[in-house]
Amino acid sequence: MRMIDLIDTKKRGGSLTAEQLHWWITSVAAGTVPDYQTASLLMAIFLRGLDADETMRLTVEMMNSGETIDLASIEGTTADKHSTGGVGDKLSFLVGPLAAACGVPVPMLSGRALGHTGGTLDKLESIPGYRTRLDTGRFIEIVRETGLSIIGQTDELAPADRKLYALRDATATVESIPLIVGSILSKKFAAGPEVLVFDVKCGDGAFLADLDSCRTLGKTLVDVSCRMGRRATAILTDMNAPLGHKVGNALEIDESIDVLRGGDGSDMMEPTFVLAAEMVFLAGAAEDREEARRKVEDALASGRALEVFRKMIEAHGGESNVLDDRSLLPRSRFRRVVKARSGGFVQAIGARAIGLASTRLGAGRERAEDAVSPGAGIEILRKRGDEVAAADPIAVMHADEEERLDAAENDVAAAWRIGPEKPSPTPPVIETIRSDRDEGGNG
Amino acid sequence: MRMIDLIDTKKRGGSLTAEQLHWWITSVAAGTVPDYQTASLLMAIFLRGLDADETMRLTVEMMNSGETIDLASIEGTTADKHSTGGVGDKLSFLVGPLAAACGVPVPMLSGRALGHTGGTLDKLESIPGYRTRLDTGRFIEIVRETGLSIIGQTDELAPADRKLYALRDATATVESIPLIVGSILSKKFAAGPEVLVFDVKCGDGAFLADLDSCRTLGKTLVDVSCRMGRRATAILTDMNAPLGHKVGNALEIDESIDVLRGGDGSDMMEPTFVLAAEMVFLAGAAEDREEARRKVEDALASGRALEVFRKMIEAHGGESNVLDDRSLLPRSRFRRVVKARSGGFVQAIGARAIGLASTRLGAGRERAEDAVSPGAGIEILRKRGDEVAAADPIAVMHADEEERLDAAENDVAAAWRIGPEKPSPTPPVIETIRSDRDEGGNG
Numbered sequence: 001m002r003m004i005d006l007i008d009t010k011k012r013g014g015s016l017t018a019e020q021l022h023w024w025i026t027s028v029a030a031g032t033v034p035d036y037q038t039a040s041l042l043m044a045i046f047l048r049g050l051d052a053d054e055t056m057r058l059t060v061e062m063m064n065s066g067e068t069i070d071l072a073s074i075e076g077t078t079a080d081k082h083s084t085g086g087v088g089d090k091l092s093f094l095v096g097p098l099a100a101a102c103g104v105p106v107p108m109l110s111g112r113a114l115g116h117t118g119g120t121l122d123k124l125e126s127i128p129g130y131r132t133r134l135d136t137g138r139f140i141e142i143v144r145e146t147g148l149s150i151i152g153q154t155d156e157l158a159p160a161d162r163k164l165y166a167l168r169d170a171t172a173t174v175e176s177i178p179l180i181v182g183s184i185l186s187k188k189f190a191a192g193p194e195v196l197v198f199d200v201k202c203g204d205g206a207f208l209a210d211l212d213s214c215r216t217l218g219k220t221l222v223d224v225s226c227r228m229g230r231r232a233t234a235i236l237t238d239m240n241a242p243l244g245h246k247v248g249n250a251l252e253i254d255e256s257i258d259v260l261r262g263g264d265g266s267d268m269m270e271p272t273f274v275l276a277a278e279m280v281f282l283a284g285a286a287e288d289r290e291e292a293r294r295k296v297e298d299a300l301a302s303g304r305a306l307e308v309f310r311k312m313i314e315a316h317g318g319e320s321n322v323l324d325d326r327s328l329l330p331r332s333r334f335r336r337v338v339k340a341r342s343g344g345f346v347q348a349i350g351a352r353a354i355g356l357a358s359t360r361l362g363a364g365r366e367r368a369e370d371a372v373s374p375g376a377g378i379e380i381l382r383k384r385g386d387e388v389a390a391a392d393p394i395a396v397m398h399a400d401e402e403e404r405l406d407a408a409e410n411d412v413a414a415a416w417r418i419g420p421e422k423p424s425p426t427p428p429v430i431e432t433i434r435s436d437r438d439e440g441g442n443g
Numbered sequence: 444m445r446m447i448d449l450i451d452t453k454k455r456g457g458s459l460t461a462e463q464l465h466w467w468i469t470s471v472a473a474g475t476v477p478d479y480q481t482a483s484l485l486m487a488i489f490l491r492g493l494d495a496d497e498t499m500r501l502t503v504e505m506m507n508s509g510e511t512i513d514l515a516s517i518e519g520t521t522a523d524k525h526s527t528g529g530v531g532d533k534l535s536f537l538v539g540p541l542a543a544a545c546g547v548p549v550p551m552l553s554g555r556a557l558g559h560t561g562g563t564l565d566k567l568e569s570i571p572g573y574r575t576r577l578d579t580g581r582f583i584e585i586v587r588e589t590g591l592s593i594i595g596q597t598d599e600l601a602p603a604d605r606k607l608y609a610l611r612d613a614t615a616t617v618e619s620i621p622l623i624v625g626s627i628l629s630k631k632f633a634a635g636p637e638v639l640v641f642d643v644k645c646g647d648g649a650f651l652a653d654l655d656s657c658r659t660l661g662k663t664l665v666d667v668s669c670r671m672g673r674r675a676t677a678i679l680t681d682m683n684a685p686l687g688h689k690v691g692n693a694l695e696i697d698e699s700i701d702v703l704r705g706g707d708g709s710d711m712m713e714p715t716f717v718l719a720a721e722m723v724f725l726a727g728a729a730e731d732r733e734e735a736r737r738k739v740e741d742a743l744a745s746g747r748a749l750e751v752f753r754k755m756i757e758a759h760g761g762e763s764n765v766l767d768d769r770s771l772l773p774r775s776r777f778r779r780v781v782k783a784r785s786g787g788f789v790q791a792i793g794a795r796a797i798g799l800a801s802t803r804l805g806a807g808r809e810r811a812e813d814a815v816s817p818g819a820g821i822e823i824l825r826k827r828g829d830e831v832a833a834a835d836p837i838a839v840m841h842a843d844e845e846e847r848l849d850a851a852e853n854d855v856a857a858a859w860r861i862g863p864e865k866p867s868p869t870p871p872v873i874e875t876i877r878s879d880r881d882e883g884g885n886g
Contacts, residue, residue, distance in 0.1 A: 008615035011489060039479035040614035043486035046454060171483035172451035 003027075003037040010044040018057050025061035029160040035167060042164070042173045050178035056224050058178070062186030065160035069136055071107060071192040074143050077283040078105045079195035081275055082184060084208070084217070085117040086201040087355035088242035088380075091272055092120050092150065093256035094265070094300075097308040098276035100147030101299035102292075104283040107143045108150040109157070109191045113364040113372060116205070116355030118252065121152050122364075126250035126330055126374035130318030146311040158186040177213065181220045189228055195282040196225050196232040197275055202430055203240035205351020211236070211430070218433040226435045231282040236430040237271045241349045241384050244268045248363040248377015248398060250329040257323055260306040266383065270428045273297060278432075332362070332375035332398040336405045343390040344418045346382050353415040354378055357408040361399040373400050378412060385423055446470075446480040453487040461500050468504035472603040478610060485607070485616045493621035499667050501621070505629030508603035512579055514550060514635040517586055520726040521548045522638035524718055525627060527651070527660070528560040529644040530798035531685035531823075534715055535563050535593065536699035537708070537743075540751040541719035543590030544742035545735075547726040550586045551593045552600070552634045556807040556815060559648070559798030561695065564595050565807075569693035569773055569817035573761030589754040601629040618651065624663045632671055638725040639668050639675040640718055645873055646683035648794020654679070654873070661876040669878045674725040679873040680714045684792045684827050687711045691806040691820015691841060693772040700766055703749040709826065713871045716740060721875075775805070775818035775841035779848045786833040787861045789825050796858040797821055800851040804842040816843050821855060828866055 001023045006016055016024075024041070027033040050058065071078050081095050096106045110120035110132075121132045132152045134142070142149035155162070161183050168174045188196055198221045201207065202214040218234030225232035244266060246255040259265040265272065277292035286292035299305045306323065313320045322328045358364060362373030379396040382388050394416050399405050444466045449459055459467075467484070470476040493501060514521050524538050535551065543549045553563035553575075564575045575595045577585070585592035598605070604626050611617045631639055641664045644650065645657040661677030668675035687709060689698040702708040708715065719742075720735035729735035742748045749766065756763045765771045801807060805816030822839040825831050837859050842848050 004613065004615050007486075011486065011615055034478070034613070036478040036482035036610060037614055040482040040486045040616065043450075043454065043483045044490070047487070047490045167479060170447065170477070171480055172447050172454055173483065 003033050003041070007037065007041045007044055010041060010048055013048050015051055016054055021054065021057045021061050025058065025065055025160045028163050029065040038164070039167055039171045042168055042171060042179070045179060046173040046176040052223065055178040055181055055220060056227055058182045059185045059189065059224055060228070062158050062161045062164070062182055063189040066158050066190060067156040068190045069192045071140065073140060074105045074107070076103065076105050077195060078107055078143075078193040079197065079279040079283045080106060080108050080188065080191070080193040081197045081199060081279060082188060083199040084201050084206060086239040086243060087117060087205040087351040087358070088244050088247040088252065089118065089201070090123065090244065090252040090256045091199065091268065091275060093123070093253065093309065094259055094268065094272045094305070095276045095279070096148045096150060097260065097305035097312070098272065098296050098299050099279040099283075100308045101304040102276075102280045102295045103285045104147075104280055105143050106148045106279070107139065107191065107193055108148070109153045109187065110150055111153065113359070114368060116352050116359060116364070118247070118249065118355075118358070118364055120150060122372045123249045123252050124150060126253055127313055127318040127322055128328070130313060130316050132316070134316070142312065142315040146315050147308050148312045149315070150312070153187060157190045161186050175208065177217050177220060180217060181224055184221065185224055185228070194230060195279055196230050197278045197282065198222070198232065198234040199271065199275055200234050200236045201239035202236050203238055203351065205242065205355055206239040215433065222433055222435050232435060233278045233282060234433040235271065235274055235278065236433070238426055238428050238430060239351055240426070241267075242351050242354045242380060245380045245383070246377065247354055247358045247380070248361070249372060249374045250331070251375075251377040251379065251398065253322070254326050254329055257326055260300070260309055262301070267428050274429050274432070330374040332373065333400050334398070334402050334405055336397050336409065337393045338395040338397060338409060338412045339391045340382070340388045340394045340416060340418060341390065341413055342418050343388060344420050345422045346384050346386050346388060347417040347419045347423050348384060349380065350415040350417070353411055357411045357415065360408045360411070361397055361404050362401075376400060376404070382416070385425065387422070388418060446476050446484070450480065450484045450487055453484060453491055456491050458494055459497055464497065464500045464504050468501065468508055468603045471606050472508040481607070482610055482614045485611055485614060485622070488622060489616040489619040495666065498621040498624055498663060499670055501625045502628045502632065502667055503671070505601050505604045505607070505625055506632040509601050509633060510599040511633045512600075512635045514583065516583060517548045517550070519546065519548050520638060521550055521586070521636040522640065522722040522726045523549060523551050523631065523634070523636040524640045524642060524722060525631060526642040527644050527649060529682040529686060530560060530648040530794040530801070531687050531690040531695065532561065532644070533566065533687065533695040533699045534642065534711065534718060536566070536696065536752065537702055537711065537715045537748070538719045538722070539591045539593060540703065540748035540755070541715070541739050541742050542722040542726075543751045544747040545719070545723045545738045546728045547590070547723055548586050549591045549722070550582065550634065550636055551591070552596045552630065553593055554596065556802070557811060559795050559802060559807070561690070561692065561801070561807055563593060565815045566692045566695050567593060569696055570756055570761040570765055571771070573756060573759050575759070577759070585755065585758040589758050590751050591755045592758070593755070596630060600633045604629045620656065620660050620663060623660060624667055627664065628667055628671075637673060638722055639673050640721045640725065641665070641675065641677040642714065642718055643677050643679045644682035645679050646681055646794065648685065648798055649682035658876065665876055665878050675878060676721045676725060677876040678714065678717055678721065679876070681869055681871050681873060682794055683869070684710075685794050685797045685823060688823045688826070689820065690797055690801045690823070691804070692815060692817045693774070694820040694822065694841065696765070697769050697772055700769055703743070703752055705744070710871050717872050717875070773817040775816065776843050777841070777845050777848055779840050779852065780836045781838040781840060781852060781855045782834045783825070783831040783837045783859065783861060784833065784856055785861050786831060787863050788865045789827050789829050789831060790860045790862045790866050791827060792823065793858040793860070796854055800854045800858065803851045803854070804840055804847050805844075819843060819847070825859070828868065830865070831861060
């Protein structure tokens with residue numbers, strides 16, 4: 001087989017055969033095809049697309065390029081939630097414990113901060129002692145014991161995806177829906193859960209800003225998952241403003257604990273309940289979605305979700321007393337209040353701007369090799385729709401160096417768009433994309 | 444400047460700035476940009492195109508990546524002819540001497556065989572002693588002395604084009620009109636002639652088969668040349684059948700000598716006269732195109748073109764007695780007659796099939812590092828429109844190994860499509876694309 005024939009076919013808009021995709025991905029994993037030919041094919045795929053069969057086949061080949069995790073020893077129907085990434089997105093720390101508290105085992109593999117979005121692993125590592133690198137045996141054991149484990153993806157899972165992603169990142173071919181789907185699902189399929197609920201973030205702070213692309217992404221994620229024998233739903237959620245009131249690693253753990261203890265979850269609660277209830281319903285732990293929702297809300301109100309989170313932290317070597325005394329979480333050395341530039345109603349808070357400012361404060365990474373500062377980030381004092389007077393405090397920045405506060409201050413203040421009229425509310429959950437066979441069913 | 448921004452701009456269909464193209468081509472020449480990023484940009488250019496300004500700028504940057512030849516010491520207006528490549532295309536050995544015999548100095552840089560097309564240099568090297576590698580000083584001297592010199596392109600001319608071409612060849616991005624134009628013209632501009640006449644081959648045996656693409660290529664070549672201060676015309680000529688009666692290195696030199704001595708040039712004569720007359724007219728050696736045509740025909744009939752060719756061969760160290768005794772040209776060890784599979788009229792002779800068979804016989808190259816066999820090739824005994832009986836000889840194959848004859852025989856026979864009706868003739872010259880300012884002008 002010759003790589004040039006694959007490139008030539010795709011550049012003309014043709015379809016790659018199963019044999020061609022197998023050969024390509026095998027060659028990528030083995031390092032036997034030059035990067036320049038793979039880069040050329042990636043651009044042809046970016047501009048010409050992949051059909052449903054090609055997307056499915058690419059995903060399976062990337063999954064097969066490495067190890068797969070066997071979850072058979074976990075009793076019950078396993079479920080995972082995957083977010084396409086946003087700003088202040090701490091929903092894993094709410095949804096995971098809620099689903100587990102309803103009897104659904106949740107083996108969750110997560111990633112790190114990059115660009116303007118934070119990373120679940122970096123947030124968890126702000127809990128003193130929490131270990132995100134465990135072997136597969138221990139990972140499964142923790143899920144069996146506590147119902148939930150959140151660890152980092154290992155290098156053995158879908159290694160072809162890692163190579164392709166590095167090339168896509170260097171060749172402006174990241175935002176291709178079939179390539180995104182292949183990247184997400186090859187890892188999810190290798191990791192093994194039977195139920196997959198996708199939180200597809202839409203808006204300025206998300207990976208994809210326009211609703212049509214998000215719909216296509218959600219639908220493709222659900223379709224390919226179902227063809228691979230998974231039960232799956234995609235929930236499109238709003239990412240035009242940061243979620244909740246805190247952005248940053250320890251700051252988001254702090255807010256998550258507060259919510260699990262019954263605190264105000266503001267705009268996070270509706271997506272949290274919808275995502276967790278969908279996992280519970282698809283995993284067969286409720287008769288219908290209404291029952292699933294009631295169970296999930298009860299798991300929060302009863303404190304059972306908090307207990308799952310506590311046990312999971314302890315099983316990962318973390319100090320669970322942070323749940324009772326949040327002042328034990330790491331804090332940055334410096335804080336500075338940001339004031340409103342004018343008076344009126346908050347029309348919008350730019351999610352991408354807040355994400356980038358938070359990265360600049362030390363909470364995220366500009367390059368994969370950067371370290372993060374656990375205490376850095378931004379507290380959001382005034383949300384969309386709130387009334388403010390000029391010079392009212394609207395945010396508090398946290399950083400370990402004062403220069404970082406200086407560097408971020410203008411951008412943070414400018415993220416608040418303030419106008420004379422109170423804006424009408426926007427729904428936090430935009431729409432739900434289900435597989436046809438899950439309509440009214442019960443797994 | 445970051446390569447990823449160039450790729451991102453082009454993949455979205457935007458235009459690259461002069462600064463970006465300068466930086467990219469400079470980086471390609473210096474080897475400071477990774478091949479995978481250049482490959483990705485090439486595919487984005489292939490699928491999104493380049494506008495007129497970008498094409499012009501790319502060409503100039505590739506020209507500036509290496510040396511340029513100063514032809515100022517040559518008296519008169521210099522002219523070159525460039526063919527996009529065909530099968531049996533020996534027109535350089537006719538057009539060059541004809542234009543030179545009309546007083547137009549012709550400094551011609553040529554290439555080698557690759558794929559199904561032959562190479563002017565390989566053909567010339569079948570003349571015992573002929574040297575195609577000369578330094579620039581000697582090249583100019585020969586043009587001054589004899590009116591014509593044909594040598595190989597040096598490595599110092601447009602080195603960025605050579606690097607890009609190698610990548611395009613490996614990534615299925617060769618047939619992109621702006622990239623073809625950049626590749627052809629960067630070398631032509633570096634080589635210096637003031638008049639450029641392009642022989643754009645159209646059809647099955649050409650690089651581009653469809654007329655629309657050929658028209659676009661011809662128009663772009665003329666437009667960019669004129670913007671660079673050259674006088675230029677593109678002539679679209681038919682390449683659905685091999686040109687003339689001989690295909691192969693020494694075989695084509697043999698046929699060229701025959702034509703220069705007054706022999707039958709069949710379908711080659713009209714494009715030869717049109718191309719040479721256009722050079723003579725654009726170079727200002729005739730008042731109008733009619734006079735140019737008369738001068739060119741007279742240069743052939745009087746034997747002056749043959750004398751130019753003789754002097755040029757001698758100046759390059761070649762044995763010019765081949766002009767008087769063509770049996771001194773190299774011959775292959777084996778010959779085999781190919782017979783018609785049925786009777787009727789020859790409807791078509793597949794040019795690409797003949798080109799590929801000729802390569803298989805040893806006349807061409809499958810890879811750039813292959814050697815060619817000077818005597819190998821195909822004699823065409825029956826042309827389109829000729830009547831044949833079944834088993835009549837239609838071709839003679841020449842090769843140095845009998846196995847090559849075996850390997851090519853079926854394909855050669857199958858190249859002749861024979862049917863019951865005599866086909867209507869096809870014009871050898873399809874159309875002429877001139878610059879607006881050359882309409883009725885006189886350089």
